[in-house]
Amino acid sequence: MQDIANQVVDIINGLIWGKILIWLLVSCGVYFTLRLGFIQFCHFGHMFTVLKGSRQTDESGISSFQALCTSLAARVGTGNVAGVAVAITLGGPGAIFWMWAIALVGAATGFVEATLAQLFKIRDQKGQFRGGPAYYMEKGLNARWMGILFSVFLIITFGFAFNSVQANTITNAMQGAFGLDPWISGVILVVLTALIIFGGLRSIARFSELAVPFMAVAYLLMAIVIIVMNFGQLLDVLVLIVKNAFGIQETVAGGFGAAILNGFKRGLFSNEAGMGSAPNAAASATPYPPHPASQGYVQMAGVFIDTILICTASAAIILLAGAQEGEGILLVQNALVSQVGGWGRYFLAVIILFFAFTSIVANYFYAENCLVFLEQNHPMGLTIFRVAVLAMVIFGSVASLQFVWNLADVSMGLMAITNLIAISLLSGSAIKLAKDYNAQRKAGKLPTFDVTKYPEIQAKLEAGIWDKK
Template sequence: MIGFLHFINEILWGSVLIYLLIGAGIWFTVRCGFVQFRYFTQFRALLAPGKNTDKSGISPMQALFTSLAARVGSGNLSGVALALTIGGPGAIFWMWVIALIGMATSYAECSLAQLYKTRDSEGHFRGGPAWYMERGLGMRWMGVMFSIFLMVAFGLIFNAVQANAIANAAHFAFNVPREWVGILLVVLTGGVIWGGMRGTAKLSQYLVPFMGLIWVLMALYVVILHFDRIPDILILVFKSAFGWREAASGTLAFTISQAITTGFQRGMFSNEAGMGSTPNAAATASAWPPHPASQGLVQMFGVFFDTIVICTATAAIVLVSGMLDTTASSVDGIPLVQMALSGMTGNWAMAFIAFIVFLFGFTSIVANYAYAENNLLFLKKNSAFSLVLLRCLGLIMVMLGTLSPLPLVWQLADVAMAFMAMTNLSAILLLSPVVKELTADYMRQQRLGFTPTFDPNRFPEIKSQLEPGVWDNLKEKQSGG
């Protein structure tokens, strides 16, 4: 089974998706005027409390932290460790590249999700790739296909990945039986997922900043203690990224193909740019400024924070420790990170990383489920029975994930991610003229000194595709508020 999945992944990731990811990222970077660099300094202003009093959605900050809850998971630790052991130190460089390029892709997909959002039966904003496939492209069949891919990937497989990482970390640190970890996760997850997207947003608002901060501070502490090694490590990363580089022990060697493929795979699994997951959170926000592009700008910074900050922190710990050469052949994933950190700071690091993995993984599990439930709504299958069935299947996969071998879980995750990404990237590329118009409209209003406000009357073709009442009369509401 693992061999067959590996063969499928080699085809999908070895050719199709790498070119599609790079092509889409470069396309949106150029087409949107290098938006990820132009607006880099405006992050704080975009997250500042706005004047939007629309209670149909969550705040832009809550939407960002919800997406980060799904992004910042085991992939930021075990995924980085796997990237380093399989692709070598150069893999982290290609993770940076795909993140910077992917910021433009994330901007595009999240702007589209905001534009084509709708209200559910309770008056709350809903949306995501399935909605812009149906409304923007007139291809409901494509939205149905994407929703099924997402529900399988995020509602089931990815949660098994997160549970697997949590169980491995707890077992390695405390020798806790994996089935006990599974039972605990099932109980905690079940208690949260009944709150839906808004419950996940409230949890994420507090947990995500806390867990990200303490992990980055730990990495900074390690780097400061071993600052003399940093220049050599940076040279190693760049040399490994562009050619054949043997490890210090002489037993490991990595090609540029391994570095690129592994870096892109693990980078995308971590930051999710172009996969179509983050737009599910972006669509639920009451954006401020009241323009679809503003939520796209907010969410693209999530890619930067996830990969350039969190993943780099993990890579720094592993590379500074010097354990990659001596242990990579027999240890990977979370145990490698635990051994690397404990070798430099003491045995307490085992427990610390187990705690970090729990926070990262648990927030991802609940956010992943919220995405799956959102797409169940698109399929119009959100009956009481369907919701209970989805929740039960999700909890079963959490339990199975704690007991499954790591290679099988990761291979399944890569296949699911590939099908999701290909469907979503095809859709946003077809809708790229709309993204360009939104970007130009936002920039035009900023240049004129106005608060960017979306007026659908300026875009008659787009207006006919929107749900009535979502974007209407924003100018009047703004002036009246």
């Protein structure tokens, strides 16, 4: 019976990811790039200069920097390490080129969804900002049913399935490096997770603000060390990536097609642009400059950091090490050990611990945000939900999760399709806001959103969010 269920799920996954979602994500990314005037290239520097004021906040929201770190906490997970290894194994070195390409195109999609999330955000019962795809579906499209559908997909995917998978990755890494029993790792993981998620949104944001920069910088420094050690081979590796990307030098079966397909799949899975997950964090911020589009720029930076920096670091570790045994995380581990010695195995285990644990915390926040949208946010309901999430973490620590992972792919695919339809229909508003923001920048002003200039948008917004104080 389970074999039949696995086959059905695999067929659905093949249809969603192989026939619909990848090309929908690519076409949306290209469309938004054109409509926004190649914003991710023309305003590349501004993605980072806007972070100068990103530590500012107020009593209603977290800072833009905390929102960026929370979204990065979910983005930067095992996909940035094991996922890159899978892309290279199945698609060859050229898959890395197409990961870069889809990240650069997808950054425009990330801008649109984050800007819309900021625009249509609300205040919850505690006075804190909430928002995301479910909210802009309800308010922007007057389609609460669509928001409910999206929320259910996200809660299944991020609240339960992905957290089980991340917990499984952590316990396997701890067992492989330190011989720690999965039950022990699982219990410790549950206790640490409970301490953070029961602290609420601000607790999650503070944790992400501290943990994400630390783990990302540590991993990038390791990659830089390996690049310096193998500097003479760097040009050869870059040439190999480009040649393989265009089928000039095939290294795997499928050649050119395999490189594109696996690069797109792993890149999209890693940077999440268009998936509808990161906007949940983006909406919770008090943006600076005080304009919805500023958070769009911040989240574009997140796509760049995730794929162009961290995924490239994994690719450098693997490709500069030469041929190694193993698949997924084992391939990266063996590559690291061949370069720096046995201690690299323990370093990677600790990095995976941070990557996967921060993903669990951020994934929980996304799911809670959608639970609030479904109006199941009374104290007892949230407590039951948190306990259920912790139960899935302990389950994931000791269980085999292939079926859960496959089912999560289906749910995530449906979630992304729902979100892409919504942001395509609402893209006109995001484009108006981008033009308004940059017109003010060009005039030497601090971009500030004046909602009265857009009465057709103002009528859809929650009162008091963007009204002048």
